[in-house]
Amino acid sequence: MTDFTQLPGDLPVPGDDGAADHLRGQPAPRLSLPSTSGETVALDGLGPGRSILYLYPLTGRADVDLPDGWDSIPGARGCTPEACGFRDHHRELLDAGAAAVYGASSQDIDYQRELVARLGLPFAMLSDTEFSLAATLGVPTFQAGGVTLYRRLTLVIRDNLIEHVFYPIFPPNEHAQQVLAWLRGPAATS
Numbered sequence: 001m002t003d004f005t006q007l008p009g010d011l012p013v014p015g016d017d018g019a020a021d022h023l024r025g026q027p028a029p030r031l032s033l034p035s036t037s038g039e040t041v042a043l044d045g046l047g048p049g050r051s052i053l054y055l056y057p058l059t060g061r062a063d064v065d066l067p068d069g070w071d072s073i074p075g076a077r078g079c080t081p082e083a084c085g086f087r088d089h090h091r092e093l094l095d096a097g098a099a100a101v102y103g104a105s106s107q108d109i110d111y112q113r114e115l116v117a118r119l120g121l122p123f124a125m126l127s128d129t130e131f132s133l134a135a136t137l138g139v140p141t142f143q144a145g146g147v148t149l150y151r152r153l154t155l156v157i158r159d160n161l162i163e164h165v166f167y168p169i170f171p172p173n174e175h176a177q178q179v180l181a182w183l184r185g186p187a188a189t190s
Contacts, residue, residue: 013170014075019140020153020167028160029136033126034109036116041102041126043157049099050158050188052179053126055139056082056105056172057149059115067145075152076144078172079105082152083119085176090122093176096183102126104133105150140167154179156188164188 028044035041043053056079060066071077086093086101093101104126105112112125131148133139140151152172156164156179164182169175182188 011077011171012072012074014152014168016168017140019151020165022138023155023162023165023167026137026162028157028162029133031132031136033104033128033132035102035124035126036109036113037124039124041124044160046157046160047099048159050097050156050163050183051100051102052086052093052098052154052156053102053104054082054086054152054154054175054179055133055150056103056152057142057144058105058107059083059111061111061114061118067147070144073142073144075168075170075172076142076149078152080119081173082169082175083115083121085173086123087119087121089176089180092180093183096180097188098183104128106131106148156182 028046030044032040032042057076059079083103086103090101101123106128108129109127112127116125131141134141139153141148142151152169153165153167154169155162166178
């Protein structure tokens with residue numbers, strides 16, 4: 001059985017292919033996604049302040065096989081440790097100025113609910129099975145095992161504009177700390 005909370009030491013590092021360069025400064029999309037809280041979250045209605053929206057390919061589960069070659073795809077592996085990082089640093093992220101934190105993938109809402117329960121996540125996960133973020137914003141995707149998935153990236157949305165984009169992200173298990181450092185840093189306080 002695979003331990004999805006641990007990362008292999010030899011994961012390939014994703015390179016910056018420029019696929020997210022156009023996102024900074026874009027308005028939050030007029031898009032609503034189902035949430036594990038039972039509500040629908042309007043991305044253009046997140047309210048004042050900063051909201052963190054991290055996108056990831058898919059989370060592993062013991063009863064679901066990962067696509068073949070998953071660990072050899074740069075940036076694919078690490079969704080569970082990334083979610084755990086946002087869980088473990090959630091209070092600090094809010095204290096540093098984030099109004100809300102959301103995770104999102106193309107997995108369906110039932111799959112997302114299982115993840116929230118299993119990992120004890122204190123924030124809602126969003127489901128984008130229709131790849132609406134890719135269609136409206138041009139968020140990058142990739143193919144694995146014959147399935148389209150989101151590339152790992154994080155949007156900081158402030159007052160309905162994309163203020164900052166983290167892409168590529170590596171290592172995923174340290175990403176919540178990277179977001180926290182940015183929130184506490186000079187770029188975020190200006």
